[in-house]
């Protein structure tokens with residue numbers, strides 16, 4: 001009932017572990033596959049080892065989850081030895097990468113491609129680091145990144161991960177589609193900040209961070225809705241998806257796959273099974289046999 | 301779905317500080333905490349960092365954690381005075397079971413992770429190892445308990461490893477459950493001794509943590525998330541965790557030997 005495919009990759013269900021949540025190690029990716037995710041995304045890696053920010057790097061208050069982990073990572077060369085290959089887990093793996101320069105984007109893409117992931121996701125949209133260039137909100141730079149990653153990815157499909165921190169996400173989506181992207185992942189976190197009155201200081205050590213979790217859902221739904229209207233390539237709709245109903249709504253906005261990150265915190269690692277079960281219950285009740293029947297239906 | 305979770309630091313005033321031993325202090329708060337033995341809290345020192353700490357004292361009126369000054373964070377904690385403020389969130393993780401005929405074996409500051417367990421158990425045998433007499437903590441607290449001490453230099457109790465005392469105790473006494481916290485090499489020895497003697501064992505692991513609630517993925521030991529699946533693991537779980545006693549992840553996520561992990565400042 002939930003079987004889906006994207007860019008030729010077959011999935012048992014449309015839920016995908018979003019990048020940066022638990023996907024630091026191979027056994028943890030495998031575990032999230034066993035917990036029911038249809039596919040799993042690695043924590044983003046670049047050309048060098050990074051420790052990221054000091055704590056506090058994240059906290060939660062109600063529907064808001066704020067983080068500024070600052071893209072820690074072991075670096076691509078170390079990861080090649082650590083992961084060895086990405087095509088031998090029980091579910092498809094999406095390799096997530098970034099660089100500071102265009103050349104680095106190309107180099108790390110080539111290296112991750114050598115591990116044979118099912119897809120490569122290009123993270124141009126983390127609000128918590130300085131890439132050196134504004135890849136996240138410049139259509140021409142995003143197009144250049146897309147081209148160089150596509151060139152180095154070989155046959156592996158490439159998805160570009162977009163930011164909600166832009167004036168018009170449609171323009172960004174159009175630019176990366178035109179440059180050859182096979183898919184779009186939307187969205188990364190929305191910038192935000194929190195100050196604690198008792199200490200009179202920003203709570204996050206990095207001061208500002210990115211909002212995820214249920215509070216982000218309406219932003220993500222709107223972005224996916226607009227992207228679906230603008231491009232033909234499939235969308236991995238990500239942002240605040242916590243329940244099966246959230247996932248159904250994301251599909252109605254136009255998503256082919258549904259990214260799930262912060263919900264692992266709200267509902268535990270078994271969240272994927274829970275979301276899938278809730279989706280099936282809703283589909284049965286509404287006599288929907290395949291998600292194709294409702295994809296983008298909110299546009300009609 | 302109901303999302304009234306709150307996992308942000310709660311700013312609390314330090315009510316009391318107790319010197320426990322060489323560079324080791326217990327930081328008390330006049331607040332209650334709903335926790336089980338073996339669970340931990342995230343302690344936030346504004347402007348410095350936030351780190352996991354075991355709850356080392358818990359009564360109906362107060363709780364505390366015990367910190368040993370080693371790194372930048374714990375050295376800053378050492379300088380605090382009563383009235384200073386810290387942010388606390390938690391408790392997190394799964395704790396120890398509470399079984400009868402138990403032996404608790406601790407090494408160094410690992411003692412602070414099993415102290416609230418000892419408080420709850422019925423007359424457990426405590427085997428406690430440290431570098432020297434001056435490194436031993438909570439001696440007054442446990443003076444009425446069944447306590448055996450081992451030090452590396454022989455300045456108190458048995459001279460040598462505390463695991464020697466454990467092997468002896470398992471032969472001579474009716475012990476059905478072993479609980480342990482301390483350096484991981486020691487815990488691995490304890491695990492192996494228990495396996496040989498067919499006694500159940502639970503160990504409390506330490507790893508670098510950003511979040512404490514199962515998001516950042518840095519505390520993974522094989523496929524286990526230390527902050528939510530642990531930090532306490534049973535022998536049955538440890539058997540399937542080859543990284544236990546061998547490796548850990550740095551703040552960057554890079555896998556290194558335990559030796560390198562402990563030598564790397566965070």
Ligand SMILES: Cc1cc2nc3c(=O)[nH]c(=O)nc-3n(C[C@H](O)[C@H](O)[C@H](O)COP(=O)(O)O)c2cc1C
Nearest residue numbers: 018019020044123187188212213239240260261262
């Ligand atoms: C702690 C944390 C770390 C993240 N790290 C990454 C990352 O490394 N790469 C990336 O592309 N997105 C990262 N993200 C963004 C998520 O993949 C996702 O786009 C965002 O959190 C919205 O989805 P959610 O509400 O389901 O979490 C991170 C999010 C969080 C909360």
